[in-house]
Amino acid sequence: MSTTKVLGSPQAQSKAGAPPADQLLVLAWAGYVAAVAEMGQATHPDKDGESQRRVTACAEVLESHPAHTPVGIAAKLRYLVSGIHDSPAAWKALVEGGSLQDAIVDDSRAKALWDVISEVEALVMAPVVEPDAFADTVAAFENAAPEPLCMPQSPTDAMVQAGAAAAGITLKRFANAYAAAVEAFKGERAA
Known part of the structure; x- marks a missing residue:
């Protein structure tokens, strides 16, 4: 899975496994993505209104709750970029992964923000060395010396x-x- 897909789709989110501290932010991003998609497919005005209420509720969570981990930071950054660049190409990159560079050719600050999102998501993908694994490695070295x-x-x-x-x-x-x-x-x- 590429780093740009860590939070893009709800399926990728479930694979990434949000840390408990930021689970609400990741779920809010997933809800936001789903509600926006429903708004685009709504055939009945009531359904569109319900989707808009969900978009608003998810946006409020993303705007008001602090992030505690790289996963939460990435969810908030994706939400912010979705509000700045609402082109179909930008939305596709934010939700499905891929390059946002083509969608924001003329905005160097947005490109820098996209780079930050990719870097934060790379932190999520980075291997974590657990304390026990480190101790086991040291013990193995000592036994092999x-x-x-x-x-x-x-x-x-x-x-x-x-x-x-x-x-x-x-x-x-x-x-x-x-x-x-x-x-x-x-x-x-x-x-």
């Missing part, structure tokens, strides 16, 4: 002092014992 990396090749001064004090030996003797232990450890892992 060569074992000698788990033990310093030579002890730090603090290690030498603590080890010598604990064993009751000189610093030099502890350093020599540590070096021998590292070599033995390497030999065990190589075998």
Whole structure:
């Protein structure tokens, strides 16, 4: 699915899965799109009036509720662009996806706004790294690392002092014992 289709159609919206914080905005955009489509197909004045009331109600939601996620921001931006450029080409791009560039050839600010919509929707499509997935990746790396990396090749001064004090030996003797232990450890892992 292209990034321009994240919020375009009601089907795309259900696939995108609106975060709970912005579900009302996404539903309002879907309702707005459906009501505008019904207005264009209305054969009875009462049906057209009902569709207009739905358009107005959805517009009020889109104008009054704050967006909390890129999905909500994109819904509000699409609504705003639909009010600025109401040509059939612009509407088709906003609802079905595709390029709005052809519909707004003469308006550089509208082109910039369309670029922002595409960038915001790209955020929606960007992979999210969950904290557990990150921890799992770190654990996998640590498990795959060569074992000698788990033990310093030579002890730090603090290690030498603590080890010598604990064993009751000189610093030099502890350093020599540590070096021998590292070599033995390497030999065990190589075998």
